[in-house]
Amino acid sequence: MSRVTRAEYCVIACAEAWRGEGEILASPMGPIPSAGARLARRTFAPDLLLTDGEAMLVDVDGTVEGWLPYRQHLALVTGGRRHVMMGASQIDRFGNQNISCVGDWARPRRQLLGVRGAPVNTLNNRTSYWIPRHSPRVFVERVDMVCGVGYDRAARHPATARFHDVRRVVSDLGVFDFATPDRSMRLASLHPGVTVEEVRAATGFELTVPGEVPATREPTPRELRLIREVIDPEGIREREVPDRVAEGGGR
Amino acid sequence: MRDKTMTADEVVSRLESGMTLGIGGWGSRRKPMALVRALLRSRITDLTVVSYGGPDVGMLAAVGRIRRLVSAFATLDSIPLEPHYRAAREAGALELAEVDEAMLMWGLRAAANRLPFLPVRAGVGSDVLRVNPGLRTVTSPYGEGWPFSDGQPAAEPGRPGRSVGEATGTGAGPSPGAGARESGGQEEFVAMPALRLDAALVHVNRADRRGNGRYLGPDPYFDDLFCEAADAAYVSCERIVDTAELTKEAAPQTLLIKRHTVTGVVEAPNGAHFTSCAPDHERDEAFQRHYATTAWPEFAERFLTGDEHAYQSAVQAWHRERS
Numbered sequence: 001m002s003r004v005t006r007a008e009y010c011v012i013a014c015a016e017a018w019r020g021e022g023e024i025l026a027s028p029m030g031p032i033p034s035a036g037a038r039l040a041r042r043t044f045a046p047d048l049l050l051t052d053g054e055a056m057l058v059d060v061d062g063t064v065e066g067w068l069p070y071r072q073h074l075a076l077v078t079g080g081r082r083h084v085m086m087g088a089s090q091i092d093r094f095g096n097q098n099i100s101c102v103g104d105w106a107r108p109r110r111q112l113l114g115v116r117g118a119p120v121n122t123l124n125n126r127t128s129y130w131i132p133r134h135s136p137r138v139f140v141e142r143v144d145m146v147c148g149v150g151y152d153r154a155a156r157h158p159a160t161a162r163f164h165d166v167r168r169v170v171s172d173l174g175v176f177d178f179a180t181p182d183r184s185m186r187l188a189s190l191h192p193g194v195t196v197e198e199v200r201a202a203t204g205f206e207l208t209v210p211g212e213v214p215a216t217r218e219p220t221p222r223e224l225r226l227i228r229e230v231i232d233p234e235g236i237r238e239r240e241v242p243d244r245v246a247e248g249g250g251r
Numbered sequence: 252m253r254d255k256t257m258t259a260d261e262v263v264s265r266l267e268s269g270m271t272l273g274i275g276g277w278g279s280r281r282k283p284m285a286l287v288r289a290l291l292r293s294r295i296t297d298l299t300v301v302s303y304g305g306p307d308v309g310m311l312a313a314v315g316r317i318r319r320l321v322s323a324f325a326t327l328d329s330i331p332l333e334p335h336y337r338a339a340r341e342a343g344a345l346e347l348a349e350v351d352e353a354m355l356m357w358g359l360r361a362a363a364n365r366l367p368f369l370p371v372r373a374g375v376g377s378d379v380l381r382v383n384p385g386l387r388t389v390t391s392p393y394g395e396g397w398p399f400s401d402g403q404p405a406a407e408p409g410r411p412g413r414s415v416g417e418a419t420g421t422g423a424g425p426s427p428g429a430g431a432r433e434s435g436g437q438e439e440f441v442a443m444p445a446l447r448l449d450a451a452l453v454h455v456n457r458a459d460r461r462g463n464g465r466y467l468g469p470d471p472y473f474d475d476l477f478c479e480a481a482d483a484a485y486v487s488c489e490r491i492v493d494t495a496e497l498t499k500e501a502a503p504q505t506l507l508i509k510r511h512t513v514t515g516v517v518e519a520p521n522g523a524h525f526t527s528c529a530p531d532h533e534r535d536e537a538f539q540r541h542y543a544t545t546a547w548p549e550f551a552e553r554f555l556t557g558d559e560h561a562y563q564s565a566v567q568a569w570h571r572e573r574s
Contacts, residue, residue, distance in 0.1 A: 055469035069470040070277060074353045078372060100349065105382050107343035113331060114304075114324035120353035120373035149376035159438040160375045 004224065006172060006244055007032065007237035009191040009216050010132075011227055013170045015040040016217075017128045018083060023047040025057075025068075025076060027084040031236045033130045033170075037085075038231050039223060077117065080163055082125040085170075086118060090143040091129060093184045093205040095166040097122075097148030105145050118147035122154075126165045132240050134171035136204035151183035172241045173199050175216055180208050189216045193244075254460045257515045259289035259559060262485045265515070266290070266450055269318075271299040273359070273446070273481055275453030275474035276526065279305045279328045279534055281466075283454035283487050285522035285559050287311065292558070301446050303355065303472070305526060306542065309335035312345060313547045319346040321446060323355055329536060330543050349382055350374070350443075356473060358446035363479035370440035380441070389442045451481035454523045455508060456531055458488040459497045462513030463506060468529040471507045478512040487519040489531045521563055537573070538566060 014036025018026050026037040026048045041048045042060050049066070051073075052058045057066035068076065076082055089112050090098040099118060103109030121127055127148060131138055146153065154161035168188065169176040175189040186208040187199060192215050200207065219227065227237070263286075266272070276282035287307045296316045302308050304325030311317050312325075313335035325336035339345050350358070351373045361369040370389050373379075380386055453474040456467040464486045466474070478484035486508055498506065525542065527534035542550060554565045 067469075070352075070472060071356070071476075074356055077353065100378075101340070105349075105378070108340055111332065111337040111340040113326065114322065115349055115351055115377070115379060116324050117352040119351040119375075119377040119379050120371070122377075123372050123375065145382070146376070146378040153376040157375050157439060159436050160372060160440065162438075163372075164376075 004192070004219060005238060006191055006193065007241040008219060008224065008227055010170060010172060010241050011035045011039060011232075011237060012219050012223065013168075013175045013189070013191070013216050014085060014128075014130060015043075015045075015223075016175075017085060017168055017170070018045045018048055021045055021048060021083055021126075023049070023081075025049045025051070025082040027051070027082055028130075029084070029086050030130055030132070031232075031240045032132065033085040035227060035232050035237055039226060042226055042231070043223060074117070074120070077120055078124045080125050083128065083167070084121050084125060085128045085130050086121065086148065088129045088131055088138065088148070088169075089113075090138060090140045091131065091169065092140055092143050092150060093207070094150035094152040095129075095148070095169070095178060095183075095185065096143050096146045096150035096153060097129060098143035098145045099147050100145040102144055108144075115145070115147040119149065122149040122164060122166065123161055124163050126167055128167045129169045131169065131171040134173040134199070134202045136202060139203040139205060141205045151178055155183070172244075173202060176207075184208060186210065187213055189214045191216045192218075252461055255462045255510075255513060255516045256460050256491065257517060259285050259487065259517050259519060260292070262286055262452075262515050262517060263289045263293045263295065265483065265485075266293075266295050268295050268297045270295075270449040271301065271447070273448040273451040273477040274300060274302040274307045275451065275472060275477045276305060276307070276523070277303040277470070277472045278324075278326045279330075279526040279539065280470070281454055281468060281472060281474075281523050281528050282307045282526040283452040283485075283519075283522065284524055284526060285519035286452045286454070286485060286487050286517065288555065288559060288562055290316070291555055301355070301359075301448060301477075303352070304333065304336060306333065306539075309333040312336050312339035313551075315344065317345045319348060321348040321350060321355065321358075323350055323352040327539055327543060329534070330539065334543050335547060347382075349379065351377075351379060354379070354441065354443045355446070356476070357443045359473060359476045359480045361443060361445035362447040363476055366445060368442040368444050371443045372438075372440055374441040374443075375439060386444075387442045388439045391438045391440070395436075446480060448477065448481035449483070451477040451484040452487070453477055453484065453508070454487045454519070454528065456489050456528065457492050457497055458486050458508070458516050459494040459510075460491060460516060461494065462486060462508065462510035462516050463494065463497060464488060464508030464513070465497055465501060465505050466507045467505065467531070468527070475507050475509075475512075478508055481512075483514040484508075484512050485515040485517065486513050487517040487522045489520055489522065489528060491516065491518045519559065522559075524563070524566065535566075538569065541569070
């Protein structure tokens with residue numbers, strides 16, 4: 001097997017978000033999170049439920065096993081048996097996320113997706129984020145419109161936000177969590193080939209960096225074969241996260 | 252039995268400027284586009300539109316008919332951002348009541364149930380409350396206990412029970428940045444106001460002349476709810492069939508729309524075009540791309556100057572040119 005690409009480490013890091021989740025719905029948004037969820041389902045998290053992106057619950061081979069139209073999907077969210085991995089146009093050090101717009105909300109410089117289901121997701125089910133291109137424009141001091149609720153804001157509403165649980169942020173550079181006393185973002189692992197300095201330079205706020213930062217784990221030979229031959233044989237992952245190591249690293 | 256069939260233009264003749272209009276479907280899926288096109292041909296404007304937005308919102312925004320939009324997004328699905336909606340927002344051309352997807356659903360449910368609001372665990376802590384200063388919150392009147400156990404309103408130990416009225420009062424005027432407002436363990440929810448609609452427009456696969464509607468695709472979306480939340484609902488369909496045919500061999504749960512909620516029925520083959528209406532037709536991705544990448548005046552000039560028949564013919568001609 002050839003060298004593991006950055007995109008493949010990202011798939012592994014996304015898959016790990018669903019480890020130990022049991023029989024809940026995995027809702028990945030984007031190609032690499034989708035590959036990660038399917039990898040987890042095929043290996044260490046066999047009880048996960050997956051959708052076809054519309055209204056059907058499907059097995060890894062596409063066999064339909066159930067029906068989940070939007071009305072039931074929204075009920076499932078509030079029941080909490082779900083772990084969503086959303087994108088973020090902006091995210092701050094407490095995990096507040098913005099996918100609505102950039103600039104002044106009243107007349108945005110750039111209209112984006114809109115709040116979608118981020119407010120209900122973050123108050124009701126476990127949430128992680130996927131950021132394919134880590135930059136200071138995404139990892140910002142303050143987001144322009146809080147869609148997904150972060151730890152500082154959740155702390156002001158302890159009863160309402162009792163199910164709030166933002167687990168991890170996966171980017172093309174590493175994995176981040178909120179395992180700090182004030183629940184601000186911490187570097188949890190670096191993808192092999194990435195340095196702490198690179199992450200710091202690409203992050204627009206002060207990040208907690210532990211003394212020893214582990215590397216994102218290696219895929220097993222079986223996982224690598226599943227990713228390359230079964231889950232994403234067309235290599236869509238490599239278009240979402242180009243392999244910078246092959247290009248000489250850095251940016 | 253009343254025959255409710257009418258033309259799309261007759262539907263529009265019953266609508267007025269300034270109305271609150273709910274539009275069914277979701278994103279670029281089963282949108283009542285033939286009815287929207289009829290609306291574009293009219294002079295009706297100043298609308299409040301409630302929608303899980305797709306090209307319905309985009310087209311109405313492109314011609315400036317929307318005064319206020321209540322939505323969580325406007326997308327073409329395979330193209331993430333609705334281009335004309337985006338342009339309207341960046342030009343400050345419409346008022347937006349940006350709410351979460353679940354909040355929108357509960358607003359429709361409240362309207363359908365004739366409730367002024369329903370509590371939702373969504374919005375609290377987010378900027379949805381900042382950008383919608385009129386939204387209020389309510390505090391749960393119950394504590395942890397089972398409220399039917401002793402005839403007393405359940406309350407936490409040492410804490411008196413609260414009436415809903417008091418709770419509503421204390422919850423007024425939310426300001427997400429104002430720090431801890433929840434007293435102890437009481438949960439505070441957004442009181443999502445009822446989204447009562449003057450009219451609803453939806454598109455389904457089959458309907459009878461009475462207004463019973465059946466969907467055949469994977470998802471009902473919220474079309475029944477839009478009809479129930481509206482004073483008048485207009486259902487377009489791919490094909491009008493006899494009632495017996497509508498229900499023959501139909502799984503009962505596909506009979507989504509009930510006639511008591513429906514005012515008018517319009518036969519509009521390909522009426523969701525270019526959005527999907529599975530299994531009758533998939534999304535016309537090539538044409539949607541054309542819509543998304545063509546300047547609005549040029550698109551409107553070629554496709555939207557005539558009636559629905561002219562639209563469908565122009566689309567066919569466009570496809571022939573490309574093949």
